[in-house]
Structure formats: C-alpha cells, structure tokens
Amino acid sequence: MTAAPDAILAELGFGRAHHRTLHWIARRPGLKVGELLAILGITKQSLTRVLGPLIKEGYVAQVPGSVDRRQRLLTLTEAGGALERRLFEAQRERLVVAYREAGGAAVDGFKRVLKGLMRDQGREYFDALEQNRQPKPPR
Structure with a gap:
C-alpha cells in the first residue's frame, strides 16, 4: 500500500x-x-x-x-x-x-475499525466528511 x-x-x-x-x-x-x-x-x-x-x-x-x-x-x-x-x-x-473484492459490508466494517483507531481530531474530521456526503433532506 x-x-x-x-x-x-x-x-x-x-x-x-x-x-x-x-x-x-x-x-x-x-x-x-x-x-x-x-x-x-x-x-x-x-x-x-x-x-x-x-x-x-x-x-x-x-x-x-x-x-x-x-x-x-x-x-x-x-x-x-x-x-x-x-x-x-x-x-x-x-x-x-x-x-x-471485499464488498460493501466489509468496507463499512473496515471504516468503523479505522475510525476507532483514529485520534479525536482525525475522528472529528472523518465525521464531518461523512456528514457532508449524506444527502440533504428536501426543504
């Protein structure tokens, strides 16, 4: 890698x-x-x-x-x-x-493991990224 x-x-x-x-x-x-x-x-x-x-x-x-x-x-x-x-x-x-090759469920699990290994600052950044990727609800 x-x-x-x-x-x-x-x-x-x-x-x-x-x-x-x-x-x-x-x-x-x-x-x-x-x-x-x-x-x-x-x-x-x-x-x-x-x-x-x-x-x-x-x-x-x-x-x-x-x-x-x-x-x-x-x-x-x-x-x-x-x-x-x-x-x-x-x-x-x-x-x-x-x-x-791993598939969606494995990727989601991998992301959770990596997030668990991150320091607080990295985790906060990751959470903000994930929030920005979520579709916004219609107004």
Whole structure:
C-alpha cells in the first residue's frame, strides 16, 4: 500500500511524515499549524523538520491568519497539490480493487475499525466528511 508513494517521496528526499502532512493540508486548506500538530500527534520540533522542507521546496505555503496574525495557516501550492494527487493516485487503484473484492459490508466494517483507531481530531474530521456526503433532506 505504501511502496509506490514511498518511492515517489524518496525521489524527492521526503518520507511518510511528509505524505501525512500533505494529505491533511490538502483536505483542509487554511489549516492552522496547531491543528495539524494535534491531528498528527507530533511535537512542534518534529513538525518543523517535516514542514520546513515542504515550504522551502515550494509544496506548502504558510501565511499569517487574517484575524490573528500569530496564526500560521497552511495551504498546498500548485506543486504541492500535484504531488499530493500523485501520491494518492498511487494508492487509489489498490484501494478500489480491494474495496470491490471485499464488498460493501466489509468496507463499512473496515471504516468503523479505522475510525476507532483514529485520534479525536482525525475522528472529528472523518465525521464531518461523512456528514457532508449524506444527502440533504428536501426543504
């Protein structure tokens, strides 16, 4: 599951922590550094080692918050978005095949297990995603 993305990342001098960082920033543009720390469950020092090269190489942009200038908001640059999509596509086909073979009930069970393994921040994000996918009742 991780071999293809790992190879792409290694070509760039990056690792899985960089992949995780790109993943979350892609899904929440404008993500605060503090929120990313909570989601990843790592120290500021560890995040600096990961985020620094992503910013320096032009994959992530960091801007101050509009209300609180002390906040640092993260978004992917065009290059960062392209890299994140490339990494995701390297995994997507394997997931599609596995989901098809397993069937709907197994996929739902798998999602529940993964959700049980998530930290609170990740679980909240997942719940919000699932809510947004539900059809809205007619008015």
